[in-house]
Amino acid sequence: MDKNKILDSNKKYLQTHTETFDFLSNQLCSQGRDVTNILKKLSQFQVAIPSWALGAGGTRFGRFGFQGEPSNLEEKIDDVGILHSLTQTAGAISLHIPWDVPTDYDTVKERAKSQNIVFDAVNSNTFQDQKTAKESYKYGSLGNMTKAVREQAIQHNKEVIDIGNKLGSKSLTVWLADGASFPGQSNFQTVLQHTETSLKSIYEHLPQDWKMFIEYKPYEPNFYSTVIQDWGTSFMLANACGEKAYTLVDLGHHLPNTNIEQIVSTLMMKGKLGGFHFNDSKYGDDDLTVGSIKPYTLFLIFNALVYGMENNPQNPYPAWMIDASHNIKDPLEDLMQSLEAIQEAYAKALLVDQKGLLKAQQENDVVRCQEMLQNAYRTDVRPLLRQARLNSGGAIQPIATYRSLKIRKELIKKRGANSVASGL
Numbered sequence: 340m341d342k343n344k345i346l347d348s349n350k351k352y353l354q355t356h357t358e359t360f361d362f363l364s365n366q367l368c369s370q371g372r373d374v375t376n377i378l379k380k381l382s383q384f385q386v387a388i389p390s391w392a393l394g395a396g397g398t399r400f401g402r403f404g405f406q407g408e409p410s411n412l413e414e415k416i417d418d419v420g421i422l423h424s425l426t427q428t429a430g431a432i433s434l435h436i437p438w439d440v441p442t443d444y445d446t447v448k449e450r451a452k453s454q455n456i457v458f459d460a461v462n463s464n465t466f467q468d469q470k471t472a473k474e475s476y477k478y479g480s481l482g483n484m485t486k487a488v489r490e491q492a493i494q495h496n497k498e499v500i501d502i503g504n505k506l507g508s509k510s511l512t513v514w515l516a517d518g519a520s521f522p523g524q525s526n527f528q529t530v531l532q533h534t535e536t537s538l539k540s541i542y543e544h545l546p547q548d549w550k551m552f553i554e555y556k557p558y559e560p561n562f563y564s565t566v567i568q569d570w571g572t573s574f575m576l577a578n579a580c581g582e583k584a585y586t587l588v589d590l591g592h593h594l595p596n597t598n599i600e601q602i603v604s605t606l607m608m609k610g611k612l613g614g615f616h617f618n619d620s621k622y623g624d625d626d627l628t629v630g631s632i633k634p635y636t637l638f639l640i641f642n643a644l645v646y647g648m649e650n651n652p653q654n655p656y657p658a659w660m661i662d663a664s665h666n667i668k669d670p671l672e673d674l675m676q677s678l679e680a681i682q683e684a685y686a687k688a689l690l691v692d693q694k695g696l697l698k699a700q701q702e703n704d705v706v707r708c709q710e711m712l713q714n715a716y717r718t719d720v721r722p723l724l725r726q727a728r729l730n731s732g733g734a735i736q737p738i739a740t741y742r743s744l745k746i747r748k749e750l751i752k753k754r755g756a757n758s759v760a761s762g763l
């Protein structure tokens with residue numbers, strides 16, 4: 340994307356932005372907050388974009404495509420490039436294999452590099468059968484009762500690591516659909532044991548500087564039981580594999596009202612929070628735009644993350660990724676909304692006076708504890724986000740700029756109205 344076009348569009352927002360930013364900045368400084376440091380942290384916070392969110396998703400009832408969708412990996416990288424140019428916070432792409440197998444590695448790498456995009460975690464897929472595959476995953480993959488199926492799933496994961504390695508990725512995310520839809524269908528212990536043994540075999544294939552993320556989910560596509568159903572199971576498997584294996588928290592993968600911030604805290608205390616999938620949900624794994632349903636919960640989760648990042652050196656810096664897909668919005672606009680919500684929750688969490696909170700906790704001043712969190716949450720931090728973007732050459736108003744530059748129209752012109760993205 341042409342940087343000058345973004346700088347040009349910033350002109351019309353600059354004066355109002357400067358006024359609101361100066362006001363907030365003065366207010367925060369008088370409260371003893373280090374605004375420069377907050378801006379630096381916001382600029383450094385980069386979130387990977389999943390390749391499968393760049394096209395309009397769908398439900399099992401249908402899919403309404405969005406015009407100008409990227410139809411190959413190169414175009415998906417270009418879409419992330421657009422997001423990154425505008426927001427300066429989306430400097431990575433996460434690939435799903437086999438949806439995104441590169442045909443020419445050098446071209447793909449060059450395409451990403453020229454747009455300042457790196458390759459984040461690669462995701463394996465043993466929840467769909469591939470046309471060329473010998474075995475079926477209908478009754479599970481890494482935990483399947485049949486050895487040949489487990490072997491095929493292990494081999495696939497190893498190939499995904501090899502693909503990621505050629506691109507410069509440093510992690511593999513494993514999510515399994517394995518489970519049962521009816522009581523009695525499978526033996527809990529046997530499938531869990533198989534899963535552990537299979538994961539250990541994949542783990543052996545990890546390069547030295549790689550991590551393996553084990554994602555959990557309580558239900559869907561199986562509706563009676565899921566082998567890796569919760570963080571405890573994932574944590575146990577990660578421990579069984581070794582120090583390069585971690586738990587991955589996907590916000591949508593919890594039963595209603597689960598206290599996710601507490602899970603985050605526990606995992607970070609134990610040094611095992613490896614990665615994060617951001618989205619929002621009202622009912623289940625709805626994969627809705629981040630912050631669109633429960634923004635206060637998101638803030639509380641970030642409060643736990645910020646605490647962990649400052650106090651838990653035993654936990655590596657987590658890998659951040661959006662895992663949302665949507666049916667009715669322009670995917671790029673939706674992703675910009677998600678990125679904004681993530682940054683907003685992070686900025687608010689950075690405003691929490693951790694020392695003051697600790698003191699209030701020690702004094703059992705419950706009201707003050709709550710006030711401290713809510714004061715941070717109720718602050719309109721958007722001028723900070725805008726300033727952080729401005730400092731890095733991004734757009735003060737990414738969505739408005741995307742619209743005024745008619746970027747979707749350009750994409751349709753280039754790719755055609757009926758292009759369809761691969762993936763979910």
Ligand code: LRH
Nearest residue numbers: 462514554589624662763
């Ligand atoms: C499963 C999941 C997992 C998959 C992605 C497509 O629900 O969250 O991360 O890889 O969706």
Ligand code: MN
Nearest residue numbers: 554589616662
């Ligand atoms: Mn996920």
Ligand code: MN
Nearest residue numbers: 589591592624
């Ligand atoms: Mn999911």
